[in-house]
Amino acid sequence: MSATITPDATPVSVTLESTEIRSWKAPIALAVFVVVAVVLFVVLGRDGATTFRLSSDSDVVQLADWVLPARPTGITVTVLLALLTVVVVALTTMGNRLSARARRMVLAASIVAFTFLFLLGFLTWAAAGAAIPVTGLLLGTVSLSAPLIFGALGGVISERVGVVNVAIEGQLLAGAFCAALVASVTGNPFVGLVAAMIAGVLVSFVLAAFSIKYLVDQVIVGVVLNVLVLGLTSFLYSTVLSVDTAALNTAPRFPRFPIPVLSDIPVIGPVLFRQTLIVYLMYIAVVAVYIGLFHTKWGLRLRAVGEHPQAADTVGIRVNPTRFWNVSLAGAVAGLGGAYFTLDSVSSFGKDMTAGAGFIALAAVIFGRWNPVRATFAALLFGFATNLQNVLGAIGSPVPSEFMLMLPYVVTVLAVAGLVGYARGPAASGKPYIKS
Amino acid sequence: MQLELRGITKRFGALTANDHIDLVVAPGEIHCLLGENGAGKSTLMNVLYGLYQADEGEILLDGAVQHFDGPGDAMRSGIGMVHQHFMLIPVFTVAENVMLGHEQTSFGGRLDLDAARKRVREISDRFGFSVDPDAIVGDLPVGVQQRVEIIKALSRDARVLVFDEPTAVLTPQETDELMAIMRQLRDEGTSIVFITHKLREVREVADRITVIRLGKVVGEAAPTASNSDLAALMVGRAVELVVQKQQARPGPASLVVENLDVIDPNGLKVVNDVSFTVHEGEILAIAGVQGNGQTELTEAIMGLQPRVNGRVSLGGQVLTGLSVRRVLDAGVGFVPEDRTEDGLVAEMTIAENLMLDRSHSEPFVARGSLRLEHLDGFAEEKKKEFDIRAQSISTPAGRLSGGNQQKVVLAREMSRDLRLLIAAQPTRGIDVGSIEFVHKRMVETRDAGIPVIVVSTELDEVVALADRIAVMYRGSIVGIVPGDTPRDVLGLMMAGERPSEVAA
Numbered sequence: 001m002s003a004t005i006t007p008d009a010t011p012v013s014v015t016l017e018s019t020e021i022r023s024w025k026a027p028i029a030l031a032v033f034v035v036v037a038v039v040l041f042v043v044l045g046r047d048g049a050t051t052f053r054l055s056s057d058s059d060v061v062q063l064a065d066w067v068l069p070a071r072p073t074g075i076t077v078t079v080l081l082a083l084l085t086v087v088v089v090a091l092t093t094m095g096n097r098l099s100a101r102a103r104r105m106v107l108a109a110s111i112v113a114f115t116f117l118f119l120l121g122f123l124t125w126a127a128a129g130a131a132i133p134v135t136g137l138l139l140g141t142v143s144l145s146a147p148l149i150f151g152a153l154g155g156v157i158s159e160r161v162g163v164v165n166v167a168i169e170g171q172l173l174a175g176a177f178c179a180a181l182v183a184s185v186t187g188n189p190f191v192g193l194v195a196a197m198i199a200g201v202l203v204s205f206v207l208a209a210f211s212i213k214y215l216v217d218q219v220i221v222g223v224v225l226n227v228l229v230l231g232l233t234s235f236l237y238s239t240v241l242s243v244d245t246a247a248l249n250t251a252p253r254f255p256r257f258p259i260p261v262l263s264d265i266p267v268i269g270p271v272l273f274r275q276t277l278i279v280y281l282m283y284i285a286v287v288a289v290y291i292g293l294f295h296t297k298w299g300l301r302l303r304a305v306g307e308h309p310q311a312a313d314t315v316g317i318r319v320n321p322t323r324f325w326n327v328s329l330a331g332a333v334a335g336l337g338g339a340y341f342t343l344d345s346v347s348s349f350g351k352d353m354t355a356g357a358g359f360i361a362l363a364a365v366i367f368g369r370w371n372p373v374r375a376t377f378a379a380l381l382f383g384f385a386t387n388l389q390n391v392l393g394a395i396g397s398p399v400p401s402e403f404m405l406m407l408p409y410v411v412t413v414l415a416v417a418g419l420v421g422y423a424r425g426p427a428a429s430g431k432p433y434i435k436s
Numbered sequence: 437m438q439l440e441l442r443g444i445t446k447r448f449g450a451l452t453a454n455d456h457i458d459l460v461v462a463p464g465e466i467h468c469l470l471g472e473n474g475a476g477k478s479t480l481m482n483v484l485y486g487l488y489q490a491d492e493g494e495i496l497l498d499g500a501v502q503h504f505d506g507p508g509d510a511m512r513s514g515i516g517m518v519h520q521h522f523m524l525i526p527v528f529t530v531a532e533n534v535m536l537g538h539e540q541t542s543f544g545g546r547l548d549l550d551a552a553r554k555r556v557r558e559i560s561d562r563f564g565f566s567v568d569p570d571a572i573v574g575d576l577p578v579g580v581q582q583r584v585e586i587i588k589a590l591s592r593d594a595r596v597l598v599f600d601e602p603t604a605v606l607t608p609q610e611t612d613e614l615m616a617i618m619r620q621l622r623d624e625g626t627s628i629v630f631i632t633h634k635l636r637e638v639r640e641v642a643d644r645i646t647v648i649r650l651g652k653v654v655g656e657a658a659p660t661a662s663n664s665d666l667a668a669l670m671v672g673r674a675v676e677l678v679v680q681k682q683q684a685r686p687g688p689a690s691l692v693v694e695n696l697d698v699i700d701p702n703g704l705k706v707v708n709d710v711s712f713t714v715h716e717g718e719i720l721a722i723a724g725v726q727g728n729g730q731t732e733l734t735e736a737i738m739g740l741q742p743r744v745n746g747r748v749s750l751g752g753q754v755l756t757g758l759s760v761r762r763v764l765d766a767g768v769g770f771v772p773e774d775r776t777e778d779g780l781v782a783e784m785t786i787a788e789n790l791m792l793d794r795s796h797s798e799p800f801v802a803r804g805s806l807r808l809e810h811l812d813g814f815a816e817e818k819k820k821e822f823d824i825r826a827q828s829i830s831t832p833a834g835r836l837s838g839g840n841q842q843k844v845v846l847a848r849e850m851s852r853d854l855r856l857l858i859a860a861q862p863t864r865g866i867d868v869g870s871i872e873f874v875h876k877r878m879v880e881t882r883d884a885g886i887p888v889i890v891v892s893t894e895l896d897e898v899v900a901l902a903d904r905i906a907v908m909y910r911g912s913i914v915g916i917v918p919g920d921t922p923r924d925v926l927g928l929m930m931a932g933e934r935p936s937e938v939a940a
Contacts, residue, residue: 058807136611158922291546295545295546296547297539298545300528300532300535300536300539300547301539303525303527303528304525304536307526307527307528308524311485311522311523311524311525312506312525312536312537313507313537314485314487314519314523315508315511315536315537315588316508316512316538317537318506409854416751427527435487
């Protein structure tokens, strides 16, 4: 038993072997969509041609319309979709020959291509014999996404600092209400904008106070706040605003302000640069939050507090004040999104006018993996789904309108459940910091 | 800088964690604070670091009374701390971690990462650390993470450096390197407080030793004091340092593990092609630094890991693929490494915890309802047998000391008909008296002809208990060696070097 043992100098490999966990989620999902494509585009294929209008009459540069014959396009698209699915299946079963990185790249590219093709096929099929205003579709997407993006930015800030923000819906609604009321009374949309931010901050104060100081479960506080704000604004709407609608609920809207030169670029000019001040503020906010989070002292400390509050504490960062003020800031940003409803899209407040936008924004936060830029794209996706329903409804599509109304929510569920799967958020998000 | 603590008292409710503690640490000296788990060492250092406020007493630096409202104040006064649980943000880079809290910014408020990188390289070069400032901390081995902690403290010009149980996560070689670093720091004039409960380390590196027991200073000792003297001072009575056991009489092979892989949610093989057997009547110790796959290995045998390849069988019965209930029914006893998280339900009483694994059948349940009188009798019996010190069997388990909690877990696991006992870190964080008790029960279990697996990161424990030792590194078994293998060989194996000649 007592053999002498001398270690030799061959160390065991230093890195752990990695095995890809095979996921059949993507191939199965794609196969389901191929079946849908076969049924819609081929079996139920429609005759006639679909016109994609790339310019509106007021554009400086006029692009020619794009005309696709519906049935041949549908069949071509279905074949291409089937091919892409085969690629993804092959990748899942025999992908081991590629490096993990290459495999991820191919998979991502396939899914993006698949999405675009399916969308093209669907639009061609749904609008056969009619015309789709592409700029209108995209312009509406930006409009509908703006409040979602503000809400998502608020959510990203709040969750990154460690407080789950379920109250985005409440912040949006409070922002919309106060913006309408204050702008109507003062006749100045800028004052309304400030009022919306203050309203968002007030909702945040309650969230922050209960979750940070009194350690109440953050999700519960958030849900309760949403119900509270909904009840409160609806009550004030019926008892105060409806009494004198002309004086109290007729807000002046921000005018459209086309940016010279940029707004003349075909397609993206009218979509992105013929917007109101709030939308331009949104562009700035996305960039500012991104740079702020990842390249400044503010962001470094904020993320530290959300990841490992005790570590932040031991280097002299005051955890709870940091959380309190950043949750308030998140409320101000979300409040801006609320102002968009009453100072941009329509000029008056209506009961529950946000209609769940805050929850879609919350989904965008998770879908965007707590990154402000990715969350913005997620919000754009949800906005696009909503607007697609509007546009197709207007040109009269064969899909029942009730079904189209589901679209944004179906997209949200699929996106968050299917594509994100297990996403790792800030480690200490939702956990109160109790100093022993 | 000279550090002086005068009459520091800290109470948590009825418990006095620190009772009028006096301590002087001179510049350029390594002062060891020796004491058992729960003696109050960490509380004292948290007071010093501004994390706790002392109820009485004062802190002096170079004779001037200090007042620390938070760690920020302590750091500004030149106190740095290398925490037992690293205070690093795993998703940040080394440079970001080092700059956090005293960031330099360049134009427009942007972080000046270049300055931070330079600072990291400077300190890293001075001590020969070779730490990459752009590495993500969570990807680094724990030994390197500890160096990042040291860099972090030094980058703030710490003149007093506290090391809180720094060797718990290190291999013996890394421990030696850390000692060398501590000596180098001391020679440059830094005052060092070294908190530990390991006698060997104290004797090796300390210039002066202060022993704390139950929140009080019980004495000072010279580094030349013998192990048994130090242990007696620390525990308050003479301590048996070696486990009494006879030569093992191994029977036939019982537990057979063949080519076991465990894959974690990120697709990493945290246990890689592990094979070993454990015979009846022997203790196989699984040694290795924390986080080299030991936890996952034991969980895989228990059926707690979802993605497992390979085969585990006990006395011919295949365990892989069985539910945890079936594995328990097969006669496997399991002491999990984190007793408060996985071993006990803190809110439940001792009696309820004792029957957790048998809450589904006779004799504790009849016709769908609990037989409380039977449970009470059983619990009273076990309380006596395992010397569980508590007011009554209806005391919530969470209120017990670590040692008594562990006895509850042992009592539960060992009161079934065992055919295998797996004990992961069975003595972590418990007092010396309980350690002796737990070790005795392990040896008794072995002598009853049951195969025993002990997973431990403490080399002392491994050497004391094992008949054979399997050393794990990065998910693989580096080698299986006899129980009398010299420590330095085990140390090298824990760092991943294969023994050239492996004896069974």
